[in-house]
Amino acid sequence: MVPRYSRPDMVAIWTPEARFRIWFEIEAHATDALAELGVVPKSAAKALWDWWATNPAIDVAAIDAIEAVTKHDVIAFLTWVAEQVGDEARFMHQGMTSSDVLDTCLAVQLARASDILLADLDALLAAIKTRAFEHKMTPTIGRSHGIHAEPVTFGLKMAEAYAEFARCKKRLIAAREDIATCAISGAVGTFANIDPSVEVHVAEKLGLSVEPVSTQVIPRDRHAMFFATLGVIASSIERLAVEVRHLQRTEVLEAEEYFSPGQKGSSAMPHKRNPVLTENLTGLARVVRAAVVPALENVALWHERDISHSSVERFFGPDATITLDFALARLTGVIEKLLVYPARMEKNLNKMGGLVHSQRVLLALTQAGVSREDSYRLVQRNAMKVWESDGELSLLELLKADAEVTAALSPEEIEDKFDLGYHLKHVDTIFARVFD
Amino acid sequence: MVPRYSRPDMVAIWTPEARFRIWFEIEAHATDALAELGVVPKSAAKALWDWWATNPAIDVAAIDAIEAVTKHDVIAFLTWVAEQVGDEARFMHQGMTSSDVLDTCLAVQLARASDILLADLDALLAAIKTRAFEHKMTPTIGRSHGIHAEPVTFGLKMAEAYAEFARCKKRLIAAREDIATCAISGAVGTFANIDPSVEVHVAEKLGLSVEPVSTQVIPRDRHAMFFATLGVIASSIERLAVEVRHLQRTEVLEAEEYFSPGQKGSSAMPHKRNPVLTENLTGLARVVRAAVVPALENVALWHERDISHSSVERFFGPDATITLDFALARLTGVIEKLLVYPARMEKNLNKMGGLVHSQRVLLALTQAGVSREDSYRLVQRNAMKVWESDGELSLLELLKADAEVTAALSPEEIEDKFDLGYHLKHVDTIFARVFD
Amino acid sequence: MVPRYSRPDMVAIWTPEARFRIWFEIEAHATDALAELGVVPKSAAKALWDWWATNPAIDVAAIDAIEAVTKHDVIAFLTWVAEQVGDEARFMHQGMTSSDVLDTCLAVQLARASDILLADLDALLAAIKTRAFEHKMTPTIGRSHGIHAEPVTFGLKMAEAYAEFARCKKRLIAAREDIATCAISGAVGTFANIDPSVEVHVAEKLGLSVEPVSTQVIPRDRHAMFFATLGVIASSIERLAVEVRHLQRTEVLEAEEYFSPGQKGSSAMPHKRNPVLTENLTGLARVVRAAVVPALENVALWHERDISHSSVERFFGPDATITLDFALARLTGVIEKLLVYPARMEKNLNKMGGLVHSQRVLLALTQAGVSREDSYRLVQRNAMKVWESDGELSLLELLKADAEVTAALSPEEIEDKFDLGYHLKHVDTIFARVFD
C-alpha cells in the first residue's frame, strides 16, 4: 500500500484492528452455535459477547508480542482475548482450526472491499453517463490506428466506456459471490471436531455463503478468479486513461484533465499542462494487474493446504483492492471534471480536407455501378492528393473535378456524401442499447 | 500450437479454412440482411448462397497470394470470393469494415472453443465424480504443509476437485457469454453505412448476442476476461495434477498414473514409473496462463481501435484453447485410469503412531477441565516422543502411561479418541453439498 | 509459431530434423569420448560417424511412430538410429540419460537462436545509426506527457534507441552465455555411469561450456534469465514501435511507415495509411514477454528434476525466439524505410507560439535577480495566454509587452532566449557518448 494511492475506507478494511475484530466475530458466532449444540456452555458465548459489548479496544501490540513467542497469529489472538475475557474464553475455538478464522476473515474483507469497489463503479458509471449525454451529439473524429477515420461523437466514446464498466460491474458481482464463502470445518475440512451447523450459523451471521467443501482452506481458485477480475477492471481503467492521454496531446487537445489553480505542470516549463492523473492511472493499472499472476500461482496448494498463499495475500489483498479503489475514484474525478473542447474537435475533424467522407463516396460509386476495384482506385487517387497536401486540398473539390468520378456521380450527389449528420444518425440507437 | 498437445476438434476451429468459412457466413448473412433492406439486390445474396451450396473448397493458398499483394487479409478474401462467384459479389461487404468480419469471426471461434471446453469439463467432472463415489469412504491421511494432519477420505479429495471444476464450468459459461457477441457496425462503429438491423440478423444466425456498442472492434475487455478465465481453469488443473504427483512419490505411493505395458519410464532406470502426465499438465497450466497477461495488455487499444491485439490473438486464441482442451482431456484420462492404493493409504495413515488423533485428545482434555494451555502441553510432550521415534512409539500407549493425562481421562476415554470413524462421520453431508 | 510472424533461419533451428541432428551429434561425440576411455569400442563411434557421413535423411515420421509405442522420445530416436546403423549402435548412449541429450540440445538451439538474434540486433543498430546521423540535426519538438516540451532532434530520438538496443545486445550476450552449457552427467547428475571427461569433450565439440553441477537437468534459472532477457528486448521494441505510432498520428505526422504501392490501408477508407507494422510490433512484444512468467515458474523443479518445464519450452523456446527474430527484422525494416518529414516537424515545433522556450525565459529572469517563484508566475501567466489561444498568440510578443518582465529583461535579451540552436548545442556530445 502506497499512502498517496489509497483512500481511508478501503484502508480501514485491512488494518490489524479490523482483522482482529472480524476474527472475534467469527469466534463468537461459532461459540454461539457450539453453545446451541451443547458443546460448550452458553455462559462461554455470553462472556464473549458481554466483553464485546463494552466495545473494547484491540491491543494490536500486545497480540503481536504474544505472536513473537508463539509464532502463531491465531493462538496469539486467542490468548489475548482469553486474558481479557477470563476463564470462559477457554471454550472458544473448540474444534476449529486457524484457517477457519483466517480464510473466513479474508472472505469478509474481500466482500467488504468488493462492496466499496462496486460503489466506486456506480459512481464512475454515473459520471460517464452524465458526460455521455452532455456530449451525445458533439461530433469528433473517430480514429483507427491513430489515423483519422470517420466521424463519431464524444458521447459515443463515453457510451463505450459506460458499457465496458457496466460489464466490469457484472464481473465483479460474480467475483464477489465467488470469494464470499465461509469455512468452519476444522482441521483438513472434515468437520470431525465441529458440527457443520456451526459453519452454517457463522456464514449466515456474516452474510457469506457456505463453502461446500473445504480442504482446511477455502480453495484458492476463488481468489484467483477474484484477482483476475480486478486485473480486467484495471485494464479497462487503463483504456479510458489512455484515451484521455491521447486527447490531451498538444496536437490533438480535444480534452484535458482539469488543471487546478495552484498546480504546477513542470518545475522547468511553466506552460505545461500534463495528463498526469491518467498517466498515473496507466501505472496503477499495471500495479493492480500485478496481483493476477501470483493469485493464479496460489491455486495449486499442496494436499489439504500449504501456507504459501498467505504472504501473497498479505501483499495483494490490500494492495490490489486499495489501489483499484483509488484508481476508480481518480478516474471518476477525471471524467467528471474533464475539460472537453468541442470547437477543437470540430477543427480536427475538418483538417483532413474531407477525407473522412471518402468511404461514403466509395459506396456511392459502387452503387452507381462502378466496380468495387475501380471505385476504390478513383477514391484513393484523390484521397492521396489531399493527404499529401496536409489537408490543404479538399477532397470534395478534387472529386468534382475528376472526370471518371463525375461520369458516375453528379456534383450534387458527391456533395451529399459530405454530410456529417449522416454519420450520427444511429447514435440514438446505440445510446438506447447502452443506457436503457 | 504444439501438435503433441493438441486434439483435432479444437485444432479444426483455428485452421485458415475454418476461419474463411466463418467469414463467408458472416458476409453472406449480412448480404441477406442488406438485400432485405433493399440496399443490395436479392440476387447478390442468392449468388453467394448458391455458390456456397456447391460446398466449394477454400483455396487458402490463392487467398494468401492475393494478400501478399494487397497486404490486407479481408480484401484478399473478398477478391477471391468475387473471382468464384462473379459480378454479383461486388455487393458483398457493403458498408462493413474488416473488423466486423474479423471480430465476429473470432467470437464464433471462441464460442465454439468454449463449447468444446465445456464438454471437456463435463467429462472431467463425470470422471471425478465416479472416482469420488468409488472412494467415498476410503480413508487416507489428510496433510497440511505436507505433514500428516488428520484422516480424510480419498473420495473427499475428489469431491474437492469436483466442486472446483464445477466452479470453473460456471465461470467458463460466463466467459463464453462475454465473448460471444457480434459486431457489424462499420468503420468506427457508427453504423453510418450499414443499418443496425444487419448486425441483429447476423448475430441471430450465428448464435451470438449483439454488441451494444463497438468502436469498430469488439472491446477487448471481453477477451481479457475470457483468457483470464482460462488461466484460472488451468490453475485448477495444476492443483489436481500436483496432488497426483505428490501421491505418486516413492515414499507416499497412494496413487499412480496408469502405466501402459509398452511404456518406458526412463532410458536409464527401468524401474521408474513417473507421473509424467501430471507433470506435463503442470507445465501446460503455465502455458495456458501465459495468455492472461497479454490479453490484459490488449485491452487498452488506442481510440476507436488499433491492431496491436491481432498478433497476440493469432498466437493465444489457438494456443490457449487448444492446450486447455488437451489438458482437460489428459486430466480426465488420468483420473479415470488412476491407480488408487487404499492399502497403502491405510499404511501411511497408521505410520505416525496415532499422532493424527492428537487433536481429539486435546479437546477431550479441555472438556475434562484441563486448561487449554495445559492440555496442549500434555499432548505435545507425548506427541513429540512419538514423532521423534519415527512412528515406532504409539501415542495411545504413551498417553495411557502419562499420569497427568490419566488424571483427567480414563484409559477407555483415551482409546475412544483413536477411532477413525469419528473423522468420517460428515462425509455424507459434504457429498450431499457437492453432488446433489 | 505463427507462420506470418516467422523467418526461415530461426524456424529451421526448431524443426524436428534439426533437433534430431543435434541429438545425433551429442550421442556421437559422447561415443567418441567413451571410446577414447575404452568404455565402448572405437568401432562403435566409427560406425556412427560413417553413417552420418552419408548425410542420411532423418525420418521424423518413423521416429514418431516408435515414440507412439515407447512413449519416450529419446529411446525412440536411439531405436531408429540403431535400425540405420546396425549392431554397433548398441554402445551409444552408454551411461547417459535422456536429459543429457535433451538439455544439451536445447542449449545448442538457444545458442544458435541467440546468434541469429544478435545478428538481428546488429542490423537494427546499423539501421538506427544511419537514421540517427542522417537526422542528427533535424529539429523536432521533444514531448513529455505527450505535451510539447522543448526542442530535440530526430537524430537524438534515434540515438536513444541505439543506446537502448546496444544495452539489449550486451544483455543477450550475457544470456547466451548463461544458457550455452553442456550436461552429460547421467541420471541425477552424479557421473556414476559416465566419466566427466565425456561432458568436457562434447561441450568443446559443440561450443558450449561445461555445466558445473547438473541435477540430471541443466538448472532452469539459466533459461529463466534467458527468456526474461528476451522479454526486456521485446519491451524495447515496443518502446520504439510506440514512438513511430505516435509520430504517424494524423495530427502529428512527423514520420510514417513506408507505404508500398499495392498496399491498402482499409477495406472501407481508401485514404488510410496506418502504422500497422509498428502496431503489430506492439502486439508481438506482448507475445515474446508472455514467455517470461512461465520461464520463471519453470525454475522450481522438484528434487533432481521433474519434467514440467518440458512442455513450456516446447512452446516458448520456438515461439519466443522466432517471434523476436521476426520482430527485430520488422523493426529494422521500419526504421530503414521510415518516411521522415522534417518540414512537418518544424511546423509542429512552431505551433505553440514559442511556448517551448518558456524555460529559458524563466532561467533568465531568475538570473536577472527575480525570485524563482515570481519568475515562474510571470512566465506562466503569459504562457497560459498563448496556450489558450491554441498557438495564435506569440509568447515572445506577450513577454515583450509584460512590464514586469521587461523590468528585468530587455527585449533583446528576451528575443535571445528564443533561439533554437541553443537547444541543440550538446547533440555532438551526446552522439559521441552513444556512437563512439
Added chain:
Amino acid sequence: MVPRYSRPDMVAIWTPEARFRIWFEIEAHATDALAELGVVPKSAAKALWDWWATNPAIDVAAIDAIEAVTKHDVIAFLTWVAEQVGDEARFMHQGMTSSDVLDTCLAVQLARASDILLADLDALLAAIKTRAFEHKMTPTIGRSHGIHAEPVTFGLKMAEAYAEFARCKKRLIAAREDIATCAISGAVGTFANIDPSVEVHVAEKLGLSVEPVSTQVIPRDRHAMFFATLGVIASSIERLAVEVRHLQRTEVLEAEEYFSPGQKGSSAMPHKRNPVLTENLTGLARVVRAAVVPALENVALWHERDISHSSVERFFGPDATITLDFALARLTGVIEKLLVYPARMEKNLNKMGGLVHSQRVLLALTQAGVSREDSYRLVQRNAMKVWESDGELSLLELLKADAEVTAALSPEEIEDKFDLGYHLKHVDTIFARVFD
C-alpha cells in the same frame, strides 16, 4: 511493504527521509558543479552544504503539506529547502528538471538495495557452502519425477544450490551496473540549460556511471532488466524452498526446518512441525516475481517521457527489494539451522529393495553382450516385482535367481553393481568445479 516481511536496513533506503536526503545531495553536488562553471555563485553551493553540515532533520510533513498545494513533489522539496537555507537556495536546481532528481535518486536507492542484496547472497552462499561440505558425502536418494532414481549426496544438493545462487550473484552485479546511472540532462535530455559536466560531477560523487543519453528520464529498459533479475533470484529461492518442503514431508523427513521451543505448529494438532518458513518463501517468491511484468510494461514510455512508470516504481521499488532481502535472509537462516537426518536418508535410500541400482545392472548386461532391448526387459521384469512388493523383495536376490540374467552375469558381478560408493566417486570433481 508488509512489515513482517521486511528488515530495517532495506526499509531505511525507501523512507521519505532517505529519499529527500538523496535529493539534497544531488541538488547540492549539482550546485557545486554549476558554481565551478560560474553559472551560479559559489556562495550558493556553500550555503547548501553549510546547512547540510548542521545535520538538519528532514521535515517530511512540511514538505508533504507544500506538495498538497503545488501537486509537485520536487518543487515542494525545493521550496522547503529554500525556507531552511534562505535566499541563496534560489540558485539550486538551475537548468535541471524533476526527473534529473527523481531518476538519479532511484538509481542511488536501487544501487544501495543491490548492495544489501549482494551481501545477502554472500551470506546465503556461505551458509550453503558450510552445509555442502558438512554433508559432502552424506548419501541420499536422488529423485526424478518425485520417484527414487539413483544415489546422490546431500552435499551435492547443496552444491547445486550454491552454483545457482553464485549465478544469481553474477546476474545481480550486472543488473546493478545496469541501473546505477546518473542523469542530469534537463528537460527532454538535451543539456540545453545545464552543462554535461554537471552530470559527470554528480555521477562521480554518487558512485554512478553517466547515462549516455537520457530522454529526460533514465530509460526504463534498465529497470526492467533489474526487476527481471530479482524475479529470477526469487525463483531460485523458490526452488530451494520447495526442496526443503519436500524433504520435510512426513513420509520423507530427511530434513526439517529448525523448530524453536516456544513454537506451535498448529492451533489444533500439537504434533505438527510444519515447513512454514519455506512455504512462506514460496509465497514471497511469487511476490517478488510480481514486479517483473509491470517493470516490462514500464519500458514503453511515450516520446521523451510519461509518468506512468512512477506509481509502479513507488510500489515495486520498495516491495521487491525489501521482500527479496527478507527472503534471502530467511532462506539463509533456514539453511544454517536446517535439521538434517542422515539416518533417515539412508533408510529411504534402502527402502526400494535396491531398485536404485537397476541402471548399473542394465549397463553390465549390455556390456556382457546382451542387446540393449533385452537387457532393459530383463531388468525391468525383476524391478517391477520389487516395485510391486513395496520394497519387501530385493532386486539383488531376484536378479541372482533369474536364469537369463545369470546367463550373462555371475552372482559376484551382480553384487558388485549394488555398491553405493560407485555413485559417489565423482563428488570431488563436482565440488571442485563449484567451489574452487
